[in-house]
Amino acid sequence: GENVEQHPSTLSVQEGDSAVIKCTYSDSASNYFPWYKQELGKGPQLIIDIRSNVGEKKDQRIAVTLNKTAKHFSLHITETQPEDSAVYFCAASRKSGGSYIPTFGRGTSLIVHP
Amino acid sequence: NAGVTQTPKFQVLKTGQSMTLQCAQDMNHEYMSWYRQDPGMGLRLIHYSVGAGITDQGEVPNGYNVSRSTTEDFPLRLLSAAPSQTSVYFCASSYRHTGSPGPIYRYGYTFGSGTRLTVV
Numbered sequence: 001g002e003n004v005e006q007h008p009s010t011l012s013v014q015e016g017d018s019a020v021i022k023c024t025y026s027d028s029a030s031n032y033f034p035w036y037k038q039e040l041g042k043g044p045q046l047i048i049d050i051r052s053n054v055g056e057k058k059d060q061r062i063a064v065t066l067n068k069t070a071k072h073f074s075l076h077i078t079e080t081q082p083e084d085s086a087v088y089f090c091a092a093s094r095k096s097g098g099s100y101i102p103t104f105g106r107g108t109s110l111i112v113h114p
Numbered sequence: 115n116a117g118v119t120q121t122p123k124f125q126v127l128k129t130g131q132s133m134t135l136q137c138a139q140d141m142n143h144e145y146m147s148w149y150r151q152d153p154g155m156g157l158r159l160i161h162y163s164v165g166a167g168i169t170d171q172g173e174v175p176n177g178y179n180v181s182r183s184t185t186e187d188f189p190l191r192l193l194s195a196a197p198s199q200t201s202v203y204f205c206a207s208s209y210r211h212t213g214s215p216g217p218i219y220r221y222g223y224t225f226g227s228g229t230r231l232t233v234v
Binding site: 006009034036042046049089101103104105106107 | 154155156158159162172222223225227
């Protein structure tokens, strides 16, 4: 099955700095890589995603990059703000029984200090 | 537009009791799943369903049952609660990702707000 490793487990930055979270995956058949943000007491929310035929995708202050050869993908947040503080999860979708099932990383707790 | 609705939000059970966690979605999503979230363990898949009448096991299925009689509902049953099942449970849904070309936004999950379960 798929195995997704996520680093770091905790990331502390000053407001305005950039934050980078990295994930690696094991199954070369995985072709969809979403990122989720989970605020305290809430369910995870999809913030950005990328498919395997794309190397980079941006949405305002967040961007994702994908290196299929190396089997790793990253989330980049620029000009961080206190409201970016949350737990972030990466996922890689692998095929299982005719459907693509995501496997999640263990999460990164991002703390943005004002 | 309610999205994914989970009930109850909080529950305390005694060891050996059974209960059902409810999950309903109103987006006509084919795919539904249950995850448990424990500190340091991320989100682990319990059971999932790719459509009404079809269910399958995930990574940690022991002690849980599911059924999918309608597209909208996907209840999770704890047969005989154990302290190890103390966790936060999330239900999620999406359009079914079969690998065929399609709008990328169709494959992202919509999560419910979770059920915090404590087994004493």
